[in-house]
Amino acid sequence: MPELAEVEYYRNLWKKATGAVVKRVELNAEKRVFRKTSPGDLAKKLPGSRLIQSYTHGKQMLFGFSNHCWLGVHLGMSGSLKVEPKEYKPQKHDHLVLITSKGALVFNDPRMFGLILFEQSQELPLWWSRLPPDLMSDDFNLERLEKALKGKTAPLKALLLTQKSFPGLGNWMVDEILWQAHLKPARQCNSLKSKEKQILLERIKTICRVSVERIGQTYGDVPEGWLFHQRWSPKGKCPLHKTPLKRTVVAGRTTAWCSECQR
DNA sequence: ATAAATGTTAAGAA
């Protein structure tokens, strides 16, 4: 159930095995998560390689191994990573298990919307190059945001879910951002006033940073008073007004929002 | 039993 903060958390789990050597690879090649890679290639080349580095960018992860092996992981809707003892036997929905000297690195994904990529190359793989600016970096600024909004008639929520411009945002983070920015999810992108754009930018950056701080290492809770704590329940209330939240489908996704404070 | 779930993308419409 991963957006950028949860992805950071899962990356940090596997990161604990940095330095470990892959002894054996167990995978189920028929599964949909291998639809864009060659599982045979992966199973052949990864044993003997040592985990050296790991990165996240938005919802994507990249694990770098010695022998120029690169493993890309996307968790889709229901994916997760874990580290288990070396003797671990793959269980239901475990599609890839790397048995290493420091434990079993497991990729599990019941719905299989996730994705495994593999490549052996000197340089960073193609699918990792040319990534859009990280939302927490200085490269993501007001100018970028304005350019993304410009001329668009789509609802704000639809645009913020676009990974090409807002890498790492997902359903709960977008609802949180729009609620904290007092903007209606269905609001047209090109209708924002200058002040509203500034607030939107500031909320995107703060919510990303705080979420990664709270969730990225320990999967803790986000701050009291965030919409997050209310949005999952059908009885959720606006933390400000205590009035029942609206629930509508915007951009094809269930959306929780407050009709009093979001305009 | 039916619907919905923290995601992405191909296809068709505008």
Added chain:
DNA sequence: GTTCTTAACATTTA
């Protein structure tokens, strides 16, 4: 050519 919307993907859970 772009932008926008919807359906489809596969499985579990409420």
